[in-house]
Amino acid sequence: MAKMAEVKCICGTLFHARAADVARGWGKFCSKSCKATAQEKRTGQNAAYYHRKKVQRYASEYGGNPEFDRRGEYVGFTATFSNEEHDCNKD
Numbered sequence: 001m002a003k004m005a006e007v008k009c010i011c012g013t014l015f016h017a018r019a020a021d022v023a024r025g026w027g028k029f030c031s032k033s034c035k036a037t038a039q040e041k042r043t044g045q046n047a048a049y050y051h052r053k054k055v056q057r058y059a060s061e062y063g064g065n066p067e068f069d070r071r072g073e074y075v076g077f078t079a080t081f082s083n084e085e086h087d088c089n090k091d
């Protein structure tokens with residue numbers, strides 16, 4: 001049997017991973033969802049994706065750019081009624 005190491009996951013679960021895997025930097029999480037949680041914390045990719053989606057939805061509904069704070073709470077709105085960047089000759 002392979003040599004096992006006891007590992008504590010970020011969720012607090014104690015589990016056993018192969019010692020060889022731990023040495024390679026594997027076996028850190030008890031489940032895929034815990035790995036996903038840790039990865040999201042590190043990269044913020046998923047949150048950034050949803051933030052972009054939300055901005056697009058507000059922009060198409062209200063014709064402006066919503067502002068959100070770091071927690072994703074809506075804080076204000078910048079209307080884009082100006083035609084400064086619109087080039088009529090291109091239509």
Ligand SMILES: [Zn+2]
Nearest residue numbers: 009011030034
């Ligand atoms: Zn876990």
